[in-house]
Amino acid sequence: MALNLKDFRFLIVDDLRDMRITLRGMLETLKASQFWEAKNCEEALEVLRTQPIDVVLCDYNLGDTRDGQQLFDEARGRGTLVPHAAWIMITAESSMGMVMGVIENNPDGYLVKPINKAVLQTRLERAVARKMIVKDVELAIRNNKFTDAIALADMQIQRYPNAKSELLRLKTEAMLRNAAYPEVVDLCAGLLAERQHEGAETDIPWMLINLGRARYELGDVRQARLTFQKVLDQNPTVMEAYDWLARIEREQGNGKDAQRIISNALGISARSIRRQQSLGDVAVENEDFATAERAYDKAVQLGDDSVFARPDDQVGLVGAVRVTKGSEAALKTMGELVKRASRKRNSKGPHWRVSAMEASMLADAGRHAEATASVERALEAFRDDTSSNAPQVTLELARACFNTGKGDQGRAMVDQLVRENHDRPEVTGAVQQLFQDLGMAEEGASLIEGAQQQIIKINNEGVLLAKAGRYAEAVACLQKAAEDLPNNLTVTLNALQALLMQMQAEGVTNLARYQAREHLNRALKLAPKSDKVAQMKLRLQNLLAAAPKPATG
Amino acid sequence: MEQHEDEVFTDLVASAVHDLKNSLALVLNAAEQITDLGAAPPAAQQALLLLQYEARRANADLMGLLGFFKLERGSALVRPAVVDCEDLLAELVAYNTDLLASRGIRLEATECRVEEGYFDRGLVAGVLNAVINNAYRFARSQVTLSCTLEEGYTVFRVLDDGEGYGPKMLSAAPQDPAEHSHRSTGLGLFFARRVAELHQHRDRIGQVVLSNRPGGCFELWLP
Incomplete structure (x- = not known):
């Protein structure tokens, strides 16, 4: 295939100028002109x-804190790559096996140094051709159109049998995202058996990984674990398998094992920010603060300018230092973080959680004026923060408020928190603990009680209305509550329930369908693993599937 | 503390070799560029070809050296992954065709019976490139590559129509690098054997087989 490279836009990433010039020269002799x-x-x-x-064209070894893999992840994470963009990773021979194993998200091709023009041309043609075959499937997955992605993959498999393996990988990915778990188990197990029947001695890693993922989602943790372990037995550089095994061990309460697994993965490739983050998180759970400190420190360094950076990394780092080296050292670390943040372009200053933590440490140290300044900074940033935060995180700030004489703000924050989590004892318990620490146990109890009663009253009202067949009123009442308390799972589910009952009784309208989906999505976000939410999802799907399709518009 | 110094040393050597390889890559590309311009007088063309041949050889030796160094230091050398064998053959042909053609030697991939293999692509490609480059000296007019499935092994075969290997080469003990230096493969062949051996699956181990049919035939058997 002769490829006309004249209209292609190339990006050459290499830390060595001469290497960039050479690659560019080769591309020019292949008639490329835009670089x-x-x-x-x-x-x-x-x-x-x-x-x-x-x-x-990206060199893997960029002589930087980040390598080609991080750049690839980052570009994908930011969604700045056009759908048909082909990514070719360049490596040295001696590290290629390593690079191929470590690389997740599969780039579209590899080039091994030394490269000459003929090899470059073959590789380019192949990568571009491959991309053309898979791009629509990838795009559909990116846009969450999973059924489209599956259909497109099937179509392309018919047309391009040579690209079957890659297309099947994408197809099973779409099926997993579409929650078609039993089908993925059948498909992957079938493919693995087929390969074995053909005499292949080893399995293709993605087939095992996706099989394991489906088993995990189906609740078959034991089989899932064995499947991921098998991937690593055959090929210890498949990083995804470590991530899944660590997740399983962590969820099963085997924090020590999870930590060991993540450490092993980082021994192969230490530059993954997300893996450093999980190591920090799991080490904190294991009360291994020295490890947590190292991991969060790396995560913070790798997180400069990264879409994957989290405020938790900074908070975690300071928290770990506080445990291992005391408050003074932690405040110093905090100062460094703030300095570091201010050096960045478009810096918005430290995250409010960092300021809140700073405030409590300063208050502990008796430096009240500084503590108050930190709380004010934190409150200002907190108001602009629209992301949902774990209740413990909001409590941190509330505690800082109380500690610095801003009891009113603290109370308002806690009140909202309780109303959003009125039936979660772990949250109301933590709130009660906070008031107890402050020597205000009674006030805490009455605040919790009052907020709970308020929600229960609205809830009961809505439920009674619905039972009486007054669906519109029930929906209105519960939707109002759900809007006021977007993070309250029970209220959200009740609003959804009322909508379901209304649609069942009075037929499906576009508005109700839309609202029901909204509530369901919120519930899924609040409690992705809840059986109750899963049941509601199924009920909604069945109801919508059975209903005649309403006229659009 | 000693281990720390060891690590520093390892990093230093690895990055020096990496640097040398980058240098060679640039030399190779510059030579290719000049050759492509076609402006050099015939004597200079010959010198350029020699330059390319030697630079490739040096590259292969460096890969071997770095490999042994890593082995010595106890880090994993071979990291297998799923490899598209036809694609690998196509790349080997693309990389070596021009240089061999300058001596009137045709390079061809004749058959590929393995769709997906499971081995360290970079190392295997490096080993095969070194063998093919070697044929620049020894083949008369033809070098053929193939990839077949034999007794459950993936077998890469490089066959030339030259004089074949000398008797010492054919009987050399795998663990003796000195005996491998006759056909100027030197370190190359010794390293090839190591790469083969490090590919293991269940109770099977990879190996290098040399024979004369009647030209030199190099086989890399991977389990």
Whole structure:
């Protein structure tokens, strides 16, 4: 196939200028004419943000804190790559096996140094052709159109049998996202058996990984664990398998095992920010604060300018230092974080959680004026924060408020928190604990009681209305409550329940369908693993499937 | 503390070799560029070809050295992954065709019976590139590559129509690098054997088989 490269936009990422020039020279002899160059991640991301690049030629070893894998993840995470963009990773021979194993998300091709023109041409043609075959499937998955993705994959398999393995991988990915778990188990197990029947001695890693994922989702944790373990027995560089095993061990309460597994994975590739984050999280649970400190520190360093950075990393780092080295050292670390944050472009200052933590430490140290300033900074940023936060996190700030004489703000915050979690004893218990620590146990009890009663009253009202067949009123009452308390799972589910009853009795309208989906999505976000939510999802699906399709518009 | 120094040393050597390889890559590309321009007088063309041949050889030796160094230091050398064998053959042909053609040697991949293999692609490609590059010296007019499935092994075969291997080469003990230096594969062949041996699956171990049919035939058997 002769490829006309004239219209292709190339991005060449290499830390060595001569290497960039050489690659560019080779591309020019292949008639390419549009180039962008970057010597590091930062520059590359800037080009990708502003230019619809068709082909990225990226050296794996960028001589930076981040390598080609991090750049690839970051570009994917930011969604700045155009759907047909082909990504080609360049490595040395001696590290290629390593790179191929470590690389997740599969780039579209590899080039092994030394490269000559003929090899570059073959690789380019292949990568571009491959991308053309898979891009629509990938795009459908990216847009959450999973049934479309599955249909497209099937169509392309018919047309391009050579790309079957890759297309099947994407198809099972779409099926997993579409919650078609039993089907994925059948498909992957069938593919694995087929390969074995053909005499292959080893399995294809993605088939085992996706089989394991489906088994995990179906609740078959034991089989899932064995499946992921098998991947690593055959190929210890498949990083995804470590992540899944660690997740399983952590959920099963085997924190020590989870920590060991993540550490092993980081021994192979230490630059993954998300893995450093999980190591920090699990080490905190294991009360291994020295490890947590190291992991969060790395995560913070890798998180500069990354979409994967979390405020939890900074909070975790300071918290771990506080345990291992005391408040003074923690305050110093905090100061460094703030300095670091202010050096960044578009810096919005430290996250409110960092300021809240700073405030409590300063208050502990008796530095009240500084503590108050920190709380004010935190409150200001907290108001602008629309993301949902774990209740413990909000409690941290409330505690800082109380500690610095801002009891009113603290009370308002806790009141909202209780109303959003009125039936979660772990939250109301933590609130009660806070008031007890402050020597205000009685006030705490009455605040919790009052907030709970208020929600229960609205809830009961709505439920009674619904039972009486007054669906519209029930929906109105509960929807109002759900809007006021977007993070209250029970209220959200009751609003959904009322809508379901209304649709059952009075037929499906576009509005009700839309509202029901909204509530369901919120519930899924609040409690992704809840059986109750899963049941509601099924009920809604059945109801919508049975209902005649309403006229659109 | 000693281990820490060891790690620093390992990093230092690894990055020096990496640097050398980058240098060689640039030399190779510059030579290819000049050759492509076609402007050099015939004597210079010959010198350029020699330059390319030697630079590739040096590259292969560096890969071997780095490999042994890593083995010595106890880090994993071989990291197998699923490899598209036809694609690998196509790449080997693309990389070596021009240089061999300059000596009137045709390079061809004749058959590929294995769709997906499971081995360290970079190392295997490096080993095969070194063997093919070697044929620049020894083949008369033809080098053929193939990839077949034999007795459950994936077998890569490089066959030339030259004089074949000398008797010492054919009988050399695998663990003796000195005996491998005759056909200027030197370190290359010794390293190839190590790479093969490090590919293991169940109770089977990879190996290198040399024979004369009547030209030199190099086989890499991977379980």
